[in-house]
Amino acid sequence: MVSTTRVSNANMMSFNEKLSRFSWPLFIPMCIILILSLVVLFSAGGGSWFPFAMSQLLKIIVCMFIFFAVAFSNIKFWIKSAYVWYIIALIMVILVTFIGNVGMGAQRWLSIGFLNIQPSEFIKITLVLALARYFAWKNSVELSQFKNYFVPILMLMIPFVFIFLQPDLGTGISLALITIGMFYIVGANKKWFLIAFILALLAAPAVWYGAMHNYQRDRIITFLNPELDSRGAGYQINQAKIAFGSGGVLGKGYMSGTQSQQSFLPEKQTDFIFTMLGEEFGFLGAFMLLMIYTFIVIILFWAAKKCRNRFGQLICFGFMLNFFIYYFINISMVLGLLPTVGVPLPLMSFGGSSLMSLLFGFGLCQNAQIHKDQQLSSKGF
Amino acid sequence: MIDTEVARTFDRRSALFLTGGAILTSVLVLRMLQMQVFEYKEYTRKSENNSFRIQITMPKRGSILSESGSPISRDTSVYRIYIIPEETTDLQSLMNTIIKDLKLRQKTVDRIWRNIKKQQPFQPVLISESFSWDTLAKLAAKNIPGIHISTGFSRIYELGPAGAQIFGYVGIPKKALPNAPFFTTGITGLEKRFNSNLSGKSGQTVLVTNAVGRITGEDKTQFIQPQYGSDIKTTIKENVQKVLYDALALNRAGCGVVLDIETGDILAMASTPSFDPNNFKTDDGEEYVSSLLNDIAKPFMNKTIEGLYPPGSTFKIVVALAALESGAITPNEKIFCPGYWEYGNHKYHCWEKDGHGWVDLAGALKHSCDIYFYQVALRIGIDAIKSMALKLGLNQKYMDDVLINEMPGIMPDRRWKEKNIGSYWVHGDTIISGIGQGFILTNCLQLAVMMARVASNKNVVPRLIYSNKKPNFKKLGIQQKNIQYVLNGLEQVTQKGGTAASSAININGKKMGGKTGTSQVRNISKTERQRGVLTTEQLKWNLRNHGLFVGYAPTNSPKYAVCVIMEHAGGSSPAAHASATILKELLK
Numbered sequence: 021m022v023s024t025t026r027v028s029n030a031n032m033m034s035f036n037e038k039l040s041r042f043s044w045p046l047f048i049p050m051c052i053i054l055i056l057s058l059v060v061l062f063s064a065g066g067g068s069w070f071p072f073a074m075s076q077l078l079k080i081i082v083c084m085f086i087f088f089a090v091a092f093s094n095i096k097f098w099i100k101s102a103y104v105w106y107i108i109a110l111i112m113v114i115l116v117t118f119i120g121n122v123g124m125g126a127q128r129w130l131s132i133g134f135l136n137i138q139p140s141e142f143i144k145i146t147l148v149l150a151l152a153r154y155f156a157w158k159n160s161v162e163l164s165q166f167k168n169y170f171v172p173i174l175m176l177m178i179p180f181v182f183i184f185l186q187p188d189l190g191t192g193i194s195l196a197l198i199t200i201g202m203f204y205i206v207g208a209n210k211k212w213f214l215i216a217f218i219l220a221l222l223a224a225p226a227v228w229y230g231a232m233h234n235y236q237r238d239r240i241i242t243f244l245n246p247e248l249d250s251r252g253a254g255y256q257i258n259q260a261k262i263a264f265g266s267g268g269v270l271g272k273g274y275m276s277g278t279q280s281q282q283s284f285l286p287e288k289q290t291d292f293i294f295t296m297l298g299e300e301f302g303f304l305g306a307f308m309l310l311m312i313y314t315f316i317v318i319i320l321f322w323a324a325k326k327c328r329n330r331f332g333q334l335i336c337f338g339f340m341l342n343f344f345i346y347y348f349i350n351i352s353m354v355l356g357l358l359p360t361v362g363v364p365l366p367l368m369s370f371g372g373s374s375l376m377s378l379l380f381g382f383g384l385c386q387n388a389q390i391h392k393d394q395q396l397s398s399k400g401f
Numbered sequence: 402m403i404d405t406e407v408a409r410t411f412d413r414r415s416a417l418f419l420t421g422g423a424i425l426t427s428v429l430v431l432r433m434l435q436m437q438v439f440e441y442k443e444y445t446r447k448s449e450n451n452s453f454r455i456q457i458t459m460p461k462r463g464s465i466l467s468e469s470g471s472p473i474s475r476d477t478s479v480y481r482i483y484i485i486p487e488e489t490t491d492l493q494s495l496m497n498t499i500i501k502d503l504k505l506r507q508k509t510v511d512r513i514w515r516n517i518k519k520q521q522p523f524q525p526v527l528i529s530e531s532f533s534w535d536t537l538a539k540l541a542a543k544n545i546p547g548i549h550i551s552t553g554f555s556r557i558y559e560l561g562p563a564g565a566q567i568f569g570y571v572g573i574p575k576k577a578l579p580n581a582p583f584f585t586t587g588i589t590g591l592e593k594r595f596n597s598n599l600s601g602k603s604g605q606t607v608l609v610t611n612a613v614g615r616i617t618g619e620d621k622t623q624f625i626q627p628q629y630g631s632d633i634k635t636t637i638k639e640n641v642q643k644v645l646y647d648a649l650a651l652n653r654a655g656c657g658v659v660l661d662i663e664t665g666d667i668l669a670m671a672s673t674p675s676f677d678p679n680n681f682k683t684d685d686g687e688e689y690v691s692s693l694l695n696d697i698a699k700p701f702m703n704k705t706i707e708g709l710y711p712p713g714s715t716f717k718i719v720v721a722l723a724a725l726e727s728g729a730i731t732p733n734e735k736i737f738c739p740g741y742w743e744y745g746n747h748k749y750h751c752w753e754k755d756g757h758g759w760v761d762l763a764g765a766l767k768h769s770c771d772i773y774f775y776q777v778a779l780r781i782g783i784d785a786i787k788s789m790a791l792k793l794g795l796n797q798k799y800m801d802d803v804l805i806n807e808m809p810g811i812m813p814d815r816r817w818k819e820k821n822i823g824s825y826w827v828h829g830d831t832i833i834s835g836i837g838q839g840f841i842l843t844n845c846l847q848l849a850v851m852m853a854r855v856a857s858n859k860n861v862v863p864r865l866i867y868s869n870k871k872p873n874f875k876k877l878g879i880q881q882k883n884i885q886y887v888l889n890g891l892e893q894v895t896q897k898g899g900t901a902a903s904s905a906i907n908i909n910g911k912k913m914g915g916k917t918g919t920s921q922v923r924n925i926s927k928t929e930r931q932r933g934v935l936t937t938e939q940l941k942w943n944l945r946n947h948g949l950f951v952g953y954a955p956t957n958s959p960k961y962a963v964c965v966i967m968e969h970a971g972g973s974s975p976a977a978h979a980s981a982t983i984l985k986e987l988l989k
Binding site: 159201263266267278302303306310314317321324328333357 | 403404406407410411412414415417418419422425426428429430432433434436437438440441443444445447448449609
């Protein structure tokens with residue numbers, strides 16, 4: 021390890037010093053997408069700030085406070101409280117399974133006053149936080165021992181079971197992929213993945229018949245054979261494909277998407293917002309968004325690589341995984357490459373929980389960037 | 402700070418993530434390209450099907466007009482109430498509402514249920530086209546799913562059955578347009594032949610619908626104004642048409658044509674029994690149509706051009722002119738008629754069993770003496786007869802561009818017989834041709850043309866479509882004196898002692914000339930003739946002789962020609978009466 025950069029104590033860092041380490045290449049594309057989301061939501065509201073764009077703008081403003089608070093806070097706070105956040109999110113996930121409200125048969129939410137909170141959005145980022153906290157102070161010997169993975173497996177499995185029961189297939193799979201990715205990058209034995217894969221295959225029939233809901237099975241069957249039922253379970257995805265495909269290269273024009281504007285496209289402001297973007301702005305618009313996402317992922321990866329402390333590295337890498345899986349599943353789903361599983365498009369979809377968890381995640385990464393040269397101990401000193 | 406080994410693992414293993422990420426991102430980009438670039442057209446088509454509902458606006462169909470410009474068949478605006486059975490969950494209660502609100506008769510209700518059962522559930526079933534605005538408004542206000550109210554046009558046939566086969570009618574085509582369920586097209590007659598002129602061009606209104614089919618607006622850029630169809634003006638005179646039809650209707654079946662000799666205009670053309678297309682849309686429409694289809698007298702047939710009849714004695718005009726032109730007879734030469742004529746080993750009978758005695762040309766025409774014409778025909782031969790028949794317009798088609806199924810008939814000669822019957826032409830064939838029997842077949846229009854040509858000595862060509870241009874008919878090339886000799890004979894037909902004496906007319910000195918004819922539907926055998934020929938009353942209807950009359954008026958300067966054929970009337974006097982009635986209407 022070469023240490024040419026002056027290493028200051030985290031407790032001593034001034035705001036100006038923090039600001040100078042703030043990652044603008046991460047912040048600016050994030051803001052561009054947020055603005056784009058307002059533009060598209062304005063169109064989704066039929067050329068009006070209501071009911072989506074204004075509401076989302078307010079949410080963005082609130083979440084921005086959280087973002088900056090997290091970004092400029094002391095990283096030691098997050099090391100100390102990592103498991104606490106995870107447990108809070110886990111409790112909400114468990115609560116929501118029993119007392120939550122179900123909408124459209126997918127994600128559940130908790131109603132706290134006027135707030136509708138989707139805990140499954142928060143568990144993703146807090147899981148990253150907890151895993152990073154867990155793995156950061158393990159050395160290479162410890163990381164090659166299987167016993168050191170019991171706790172992380174439990175960290176995944178407890179929320180996974182509850183989320184699967186909700187039933188929120190998309191978030192469940194995202195959690196599993198994030199965890200697998202984290203295991204791999206910290207250096208888990210490759211054989212374990214093979215064994216896990218075989219076990220998953222063996223368990224698949226039991227899950228298919230035992231744990232899955234009818235509508236989930238329908239969705240997967242529909243995905244495999246979409247023409248089978250273009251009015252029923254396949255309706256949504258067929259309409260989405262028509263909307264997206266008919267956008268062409270340049271799109272039908274802002275606020276002129278016939279499919280989206282005439283409500284053929286269900287959930288156009290949430291899970292299917294990418295379709296609407298594709299219909300109105302065409303390949304050009306959709307491709308540009310995808311490139312901004314890719315840019316963010318590259319920046320996050322670079323941030324992880326450049327982190328001099330393991331905690332910040334794993335935070336950035338885990339969030340990168342989370343972010344990539346997020347938009348990859350959503351876009352694949354609306355393009356008919358994956359079954360409709362109910363995952364929002366990060367930073368674009370209408371809704372507060374997803375936005376808040378994402379900006380919380382971006383805040384953590386910025387925080388990790390700011391403190392990338394800090395030496396950190398597991399005790400938070 | 403970071404364990405070197407751990408750092409190395411991170412670097413090594415992150416390559417997999419970068420590769421995987423790059424591959425997965427490429428998959429997304431390729432998929433986007435596939436959908437938005439390569440399959441763009443297919444998705445666009447689907448998108449348009451999805452969000453546009455095209456409503457066809459039917460144009461007002463052109464009218465069929467009479468010679469004076471008054472409509473014979475015309476479109477009138479109507480409000481239609483119709484239901485689409487699949488749009489309601491409770492058809493019975495929907496029907497109950499309609500029955501109560503519109504006060505439908507049981508017959509109508511039965512018809513509606515029949516239609517519902519017969520059709521696919523997505524096809525509209527017409528409830529009614531005629532009801533008051535109040536009931537319409539009341540029903541519309543209820544906004545019951547499945548009930549539709551639309552504006553449109555309905556065809557009205559002013560003349561009803563008079564000439565229905567000629568003017569035709571409209572109906573819904575076999576493959577109904579899904580967007581325009583009540584779109585009609587010409588099914589028969591002029592309506593069919595001139596459909597492209599009459600129908601005009603339909604317009605369209607493109608409505609934008611949302612996912613549940615609710616109309617959210619209109620795409621004005623795709624709006625097309627319907628173009629009205631153009632009118633077809635005919636040469637038909639309404640009053641004459643009505644009189645002709647009424648006169649024909651006195652007999653069970655028949656047909657008639659009235660021509661303006663100077664222009665060739667068909668002033669009236671009718672065929673009976675007929676049908677009233679206005680009835681097709683009524684609740685009993687189906688029954689009505691099936692009864693018409695079962696009628697052996699063939700109501701749908703336009704007998705004036707589709708019906709072929711032996712011309713009978715009306716053909717004697719042709720024979721007389723042919724003989725005069727060839728010089729085989731003079732008008733004053735007399736031939737003795739004892740009531741029969743033996744030639745070869747066959748005995749030919751005159752219709753007058755007791756004979757006419759000595760008759761000259763005028764007398765032979767006046768009394769329609771068969772013996773005279775047997776002998777004259779034999780003198781001049783079939784070729785001379787045929788060439789005169791063709792010159793006078795028989796065995797020809799006139800309405801090819803206007804009406805369908807016109808039958809040219811038969812004008813036989815040696816070659817024709819050898820080819821079609823397979824035996825040689827014999828004298829007997831020529832002899833019976835002399836009285837318009839044998840193989841000769843003509844239609845009513847041809848006989849009217851024959852009469853018009855003889856009366857004018859001009860090559861009159863009939864027309865049904867009006868034109869203000871007066872045609873310039875060529876001379877026929879028959880010596881005027883010979884024409885006059887024949888016309889003299891025809892004038893006497895309606896005079897005392899003539900075969901149509903009872904049908905004589907005299908309107909301010911304007912008189913009718915003409916020629917009667919009866920054409921045998923069956924052969925009278927020798928034994929039957931010996932037993933005594935059965936009288937008309939004793940014969941079954943469809944075995945009785947047809948009665949024919951060709952006439953013209955006024956005799957001093959012929960202006961109108963007429964041919965009336967009364968099927969199975971037994972004799973010619975009903976046809977002569979009808980002709981007289983028509984000419985009276987024209988001359989008054």
